[in-house]
Amino acid sequence: MPSLNEAVVLVTGANGGIGSHFVYEALARGATKVYATARNPRTWDDERIVPLALDVTDAASIREAVEKASDVTVLINNAGASVSSAGILTHSDEEIRRNVETNFLGPLFLARAFAPILTTKNAAVIIDIHSALSWYAVAGIYSATKAALWSATNSLRLELAPAGVHVVGVHVGYVDTAMAAHATDPKLDPADLVRTVFDATEAGEYEVLADTTSIQLKAGLSAPIEAVYPQLGATP
Template identity: 60%
Template sequence: MPLLSGAVVLVTGANGGLGREFVEEALARGAAKVYATARRPQEWDDPRVVALALDITDPDSIRATVSHAQDVTVLINNAGISIGTDTLLALSDGEIREVMETNFFGPVALTRAFAPVLAASKASAVLNIHSVLSWIALTGAYSASKAALWSATNSFRVELAPQGTQVTGVHVGYIDTAMAKGVDAPKTSPGEVARKSLDGLEQGDYEVIVDDISAGVKLGLSGPIQDLYPALAANAPA
């Protein structure tokens, strides 16, 4: 039986373009219930959707959500932020910490908190949205936070395997959502990202590479670092 058939799914950042698609796609695949979470959750017209307030940077909010959602079998860590001119030198200490709290510490804390709940299910899973920027530092704090999440996903994958919880990481380039509104580059629709991500999850894949950009960057990790960062060659001493 497919993993999402009859599943109880929790999606973080459910108000956003990709989050909404995860909610809709999970329902289309037979999820019995979807907790659609956000700091200020919106209303949904499907009785299978339960809107919950969740701030993944707030330990009390996480505890309240776990207490309310003791039937979760699939956790989708989708919520994330990017701040303006995202370079480590330009951002303030507070802005860097905000990005790390939302994109790394929040998903890690939520996964830790839900681990015992997931263990109670015969079939359970965690899906983390990494971005291709976890493999290449085109943005400072955002890339650093996603690289950290990628590493945490690898650790959780090993640590949660004994309890039967599958952990899948998603790598994708620019998505056609509000976060990438100002980017002039090819973008993947959020619906396609959600479909490919959940296809991989149901197939038991540990890693989902959504687009050619992500595949190319992963391949480039085995080559000279100057190939990934041409600016290094341009600034090299004569």
């Protein structure tokens, strides 16, 4: 069964609200080392935390991270980009490319790069942070990239399971971080999210539906498209 005890963890987007909780909670559960990665890594207050520069959209940066963190047993793909408007037709070229590269290609390429390392470890884990919006296309390219990551995570799980690598996909609605500062809907405490994710991981679960929004949206996938998107009924 996967365990954080004595694990060596790499967290992308470690400077953010969710990422920093992943760092500290991993240590609280017995991790011996955590690589806290970001484009511009910050200073941490624990010698078990290793700041590491990583741009998930840059192939050379990924290769360098793999070389420096060859002892990793748990990879957490947490880094993400968002958009300022909901309409996929109104996004700028830059927004579309940034979301595709950060939310989809980055985690996929990072998982592919670390796979040869993880397959040699005992109880290795990949955790991908999706979104409830993977299943609800109201956030334009953000929803599209999170849906793509959900599919890629399913593929990674099937391909890596024979080698003993446990792959976890996480779905959650709004989390109380800077990225969701604009939202007025209820928000999950990032500390609660991280505890839920690690509890599920250590219990051997493959998928985490971290809040009511995620549970309801996944359950609704079998409904007619007009029920999922009632606004279609208002179209001429």
